[in-house]
Amino acid sequence: MGSSEIFFVFLISCCVTLWCPCVTFGRIAEIIDKGSTSCGPSGLIYATLCLSIFHACIYSCFYRSKMRKQYHLEASPCCDCLVHWCCEPCALCQEYRELKNRGFDLDIGWQANMEKKALGGITPPAMEGGMMR
Incomplete structure (x- = not known):
């Protein structure tokens, strides 16, 4: 992934987060x-709050x-709340970004990431048009 692609992904995630x-x-x-x-129920609880x-x-x-406990991250410069x-x-x-840098594609969810x-990090090719004779 090139630097322009990384910037574009960063920009999209920031815009989604803002709006x-x-x-x-x-x-x-x-x-x-x-x-x-x-994702759905967690997001709904968040929106309700x-x-x-x-x-x-x-x-x-x-x-x-x-997340800090799972990945042994330091609480710095201040507490999480x-x-x-x-x-x-x-x-x-x-x-x-932290999860993205750890190799997760947050757009596809946990199951698809696993x-x-x-x-081995390879996604199978998509079949166009379904099964054919």
């Missing part, structure tokens, strides 16, 4: 939870802590 953070959060949560929760009295950063900071409280979109983008990993 619809529930999508980015849902994708992050599915990978961090190792598929035990899917955004609309309620409680702020979604309280919910999302727990996932940041969980403070990072999410001060700049929620920036925190989500940072977590998205299948891709089992194949």
